[in-house]
Structures are given as C-alpha cells and as structure tokens.
Amino acid sequence: LHFAPQTDFNVRMAGFGVKIMVLVATVLLAGRPALADVTVAVAANFATTAQKLETVFTAKTDQQVVIVTGSTGQLYAQIRNGAPYDLFLSADAARIARLETDGALRPAGRKPYALGRLVLFGNDPKLIALGLRQALQSAALRHLAVANPALAPYGAAARQVLDNLALGPELDAKLVMGANVGQAFGFVRSGNAELGLVARGQVSGNDGRWIEVPRDLYSPVRQEAGLLRDTPVSRAFFAFLDSDAARDVIRAAGYDVPACKAEPAE
Amino acid sequence: VIWASVWLSLKLAGLSTLILLVLATPLAWWLATTRARLRPVVEAITALPLVLPPTVLGFYLLILMSPEMPLGALWARLSDSTLSFSFAGLLVASVIYSLPFAVQPLQGAFQQVARGTTEAAATLGAGRWDVFLSIVMPLSRRGFLIAAVMSFAHTVGEFGVVLMVGGNIPGKTRVISIEIFNAVETLDYATAHRLSAGLLVFSFLVLTIVYLLNRQGRVQ
Numbered sequence: 288l289h290f291a292p293q294t295d296f297n298v299r300m301a302g303f304g305v306k307i308m309v310l311v312a313t314v315l316l317a318g319r320p321a322l323a324d325v326t327v328a329v330a331a332n333f334a335t336t337a338q339k340l341e342t343v344f345t346a347k348t349d350q351q352v353v354i355v356t357g358s359t360g361q362l363y364a365q366i367r368n369g370a371p372y373d374l375f376l377s378a379d380a381a382r383i384a385r386l387e388t389d390g391a392l393r394p395a396g397r398k399p400y401a402l403g404r405l406v407l408f409g410n411d412p413k414l415i416a417l418g419l420r421q422a423l424q425s426a427a428l429r430h431l432a433v434a435n436p437a438l439a440p441y442g443a444a445a446r447q448v449l450d451n452l453a454l455g456p457e458l459d460a461k462l463v464m465g466a467n468v469g470q471a472f473g474f475v476r477s478g479n480a481e482l483g484l485v486a487r488g489q490v491s492g493n494d495g496r497w498i499e500v501p502r503d504l505y506s507p508v509r510q511e512a513g514l515l516r517d518t519p520v521s522r523a524f525f526a527f528l529d530s531d532a533a534r535d536v537i538r539a540a541g542y543d544v545p546a547c548k549a550e551p552a553e
Numbered sequence: 554v555i556w557a558s559v560w561l562s563l564k565l566a567g568l569s570t571l572i573l574l575v576l577a578t579p580l581a582w583w584l585a586t587t588r589a590r591l592r593p594v595v596e597a598i599t600a601l602p603l604v605l606p607p608t609v610l611g612f613y614l615l616i617l618m619s620p621e622m623p624l625g626a627l628w629a630r631l632s633d634s635t636l637s638f639s640f641a642g643l644l645v646a647s648v649i650y651s652l653p654f655a656v657q658p659l660q661g662a663f664q665q666v667a668r669g670t671t672e673a674a675a676t677l678g679a680g681r682w683d684v685f686l687s688i689v690m691p692l693s694r695r696g697f698l699i700a701a702v703m704s705f706a707h708t709v710g711e712f713g714v715v716l717m718v719g720g721n722i723p724g725k726t727r728v729i730s731i732e733i734f735n736a737v738e739t740l741d742y743a744t745a746h747r748l749s750a751g752l753l754v755f756s757f758l759v760l761t762i763v764y765l766l767n768r769q770g771r772v773q
C-alpha cells in the first residue's frame with residue numbers, strides 16, 4: 288500500500304515519456320519530401336549534365352525529376368536490391384546489359400545517350416603543352432590519376448590509352464586510382480597529382496589545362512540509359528534523352544551524342 | 554593478391570599504434586593531471602576524429618598533403634614522393650584518425666591512479682620521471698593494453714580517409730577495407746565475403762579482449 292502512489296507516479300511519468308517520443312517521431316516523419324514524378328539514378332560523371340537536363344525537362348513538361356547520384360557499380364547494386372528508381376543513366380554499357388539479362392529493364396528500355404571522351408588534364412599548362420606522350424614521360428610527373436579500371440568505365444578507357452601508348456612500367460608505378468573519375472579529377476584539381484586522364488565533361492572552364500586524347504587510342508565510353516519502370520513520365524524522360532534539346536545540352540557538356548537517334552523525332 | 558592488402562593493413566595498424574602510444578602517453582598524462590583552463594579545448598580537439606565524418610578528415614588531409622601546400626611541399630622536398638598516395642601519408646592519417654582511441658583509455662587509467670600514491674612517492678624523494686615510470690606506468694598497464702588494442706583495431710577498420718587520400722595503390726595504400734570496396738563494386742562477392750568475415754571475426758575478438766580486460770580491472 289505504501290508504494291502504491293509512487294508506482295502510480297512512475298507509470299504516469301513513463302506514459303508521459305512515451306507521449307513525448309511519439310510527438311517527436313510525428314514531427315520528424317511529417318516533413319516528407321515532395322513526391323517525385325520520376326526518379327533518375329545518374330552515374331557521378333554525368334550528374335551536373337543531368338541536372339541541366341532536368342531543368343529543361345521540367346520547364347517543358349512541368350514534371351518533377353529527382354536525381355540520385357552514385358558510382359555506376361553502386362547504383363547497379365542498389366537497383367538489383369530494389370531501389371525505387373525509374374531510370375538509370377549509367378556510365379557504361381556493361382551494367383545496363385547486365386540489368387537486361389537480369390530482367391530488370393522494361394521492353395525497348397535501353398539505349399546510348401552519350402559518348403564519353405577522355406582528356407589529359409593537369410594544373411600546369413606547360414606540362415599539358417608538351418602533348419600527351421611527352422607529358423606522360425616528363426620527369427615532372429610524379430602521379431598520374433585515373434579512375435580505377437576495374438570499377439569505372441573511364442578508368443578502363445584510360446587503361447586502353449596507357450596500353451596503346453606502351454610507355455613501360457615506369458609510368459604504371461606513377462598511377463594513382465580514384466574510385467571513380469570524379470575522384471581522379473579531384474586528385475589533380477587539389478594538386479596531389481600532376482596529371483590525370485579524366486572525362487572531357489569534367490574539364491569545362493579549365494582552358495589551357497587539358498588536351499584531347501586521340502580517339503584511336505581508346506574506344507569512347509558508351510554511356511547507356513536503362514528504363515527500369517514503365518510510367519508515362521519515365522517513358523517521357525527516356526524519350527527526351529534523344530530530343531534535340533537534350534542532345535544540345537549533352538554536347539555542350541563535352542560529350543559526343545550517339546550518331547543516330549534510337550527513336551524517330553517527335 | 555588479397556594477402557598484400559591484409560599485410561599492408563596490419564603494418565599500417567602496427568606502426569600507427571606504436572606512434573600513437575608514444576604521442577598519446579604524454580598528452581593523456583597532461584590531460585589527466587592538468588588544471589589548465591585550456592584542458593576542455595584540448596580534450597575536444599583530441600575527440601574530434603570520433604565525431605567528424607572521415608570525409609571531412611580525408612578532404613582536409615588531401616588539401617594539406619598537396620605539394621602546392623606548405624606541409625605537402627616540405628614533405629616532397631624531404632623525400633622524393635608526395636605525402637598523399639604514400640604509406641607515410643596513410644600513417645599520418647591513421648594517427649590522427651585513431652588518436653582518441655589511444656588517448657581516452659590512457660587518460661582514464663592515469664586518472665584512476667590515486668593522486669595520493671604519486672604524492673606519497675614524491676615526498677619519499679622520487680623524481681617525476683621515477684614516479685611515472687615505476688608507479689603510474691605499472692598501475693596503468695591495463696589502460697595501455699586497451700589503448701593499443703583499440704588503436705590497432707580502429708586503424709585496421711579505417712576506410713573513408715584512406716579512400717580519399719590513398720589512391721588505391723596495390724601494396725602501398727590498398728588496405729583491406731579498400732579491397733573489400735573494390736570487390737563489392739566489381740561484384741566479386743567471394744573476395745568480399747572472405748575479407749569481410751575475417752574483419753568481423755577479428756573485430757569481435759578484439760572487443761571481447763577489451764571487455765575481458767575491463768572486467769578484470771573491476772574485479773581487482
């Protein structure tokens with residue numbers, strides 16, 4: 288009997304605590320993000336270009352686009368594990384082909400949207416002015432940044448360039464690898480590596496600090512798009528990638544566009 | 554191939570632990586004994602790697618280690634390589650990254666050595682070094698052991714910082730966690746499983762040892 292009021296108080300306090308927690312949880316969960324009309328997973332190298340495409344698409348159709356970025360490998364793994372994406376703009380063709388064999392693509396839901404080119408990028412214009420072969424053999428070169436060839440298509444393209452130039456094991460010893468081409472670019476940009484083989488799409492606004500890698504040294508990076516869910520808006524965005532407006536944006540960002548359109552123009 | 558990264562991780566963790574014990578001992582002793590107003594600030598700085606995301610640490614280290622910055626330039630002049638993308642650079646990063654795991658157990662151990670004991674020794678004519686070496690150190694044995702084990706384990710588990718400043722060079726900066734990342738990204742789940750399971754067992758054993766040591770301490 289003596290303890291009864293005390294216990295009652297404890298129970299009431301516990302009840303009060305639970306109420307507070309429910310209140311906090313309600314507040315936190317209430318702020319849900321606005322519903323997207325279409326969610327697009329985009330390989331990191333194409334992220335800024337995809338944002339420009341989004342602006343054009345939204346202006347045209349008034350549909351909201353949410354862009355999710357990551358490395359192609361990460362995004363592929365997320366999609367295979369049920370990530371709620373409608374479209375996937377991959378940095379390569381291999382992952383899209385794999386999704387196709389996995390049965391994750393919708394019918395006629397695969398096409399190239401951009402062809403990536405490789406450039407030699409560096410902080411010192413004098414080094415760049417030497418030209419590709421001489422710059423790579425320069426004594427001033429301590430580190431050459433590339434994307435990891437096993438992980439990133441631009442890394443694989445860089446590997447082709449190095450194999451075709453056949454500059455020997457001295458150059459291989461200077462290689463440093465980023466997890467993706469964005470990180471490889473960052474290694475050079477931050478001054479830690481003198482040169483890098485990176486994507487043309489990354490170096491805009493750095494005049495005099497990059498040169499094109501001759502196209503006979505590698506096959507261009509064929510970036511493909513995959514349609515994961517069939518909704519009117521995702522179909523519209525998928526078709527939009529082939530439109531003249533989209534192709535202009537993609538070209539302006541430093542990519543080539545596929546020679547022929549996959550679908551007839553509107 | 555994976556053994557190269559296992560060996561590299563063990564070497565990195567071992568050397569980091571040695572350096573940390575040397576650096577953390579005077580720092581922890583100062584923190585445990587000082588009454589300086591500055592103490593909370595130094596404690597906070599020491600604990601920063603616990604709460605900062607590795608990306609912040611990695612980002613600043615990448616900037617600092619660049620040959621265009623004073624520290625990076627100095628290193629590049631002293632050695633013939635850059636600090637980033639080198640084993641030495643990873644060592645610097647690991648020491649910073651694991652600092653709280655060395656300092657905090659030591660500080661705790663030093664604080665438990667009763668002030669009376671050290672004062673008694675001092676009145677009996679023992680010098681400060683003598684007090685530290687023959688009284689504080691032996692009494693803090695467990696603290697040293699926990700600091701060493703935790704620093705080692707935490708460095709083995711390092712990922713984000715290494716990813717950002719390491720450059721993924723086999724035998725130089727490609728540690729276990731990076732190898733796992735590569736394996737997962739290339740869908741080589743067999744390698745990823747082997748290394749991950751190894752790390753899981755290793756970490757479990759380390760933590761069990763630490764808690765065993767802790768319990769023994771309390772029983773004493």
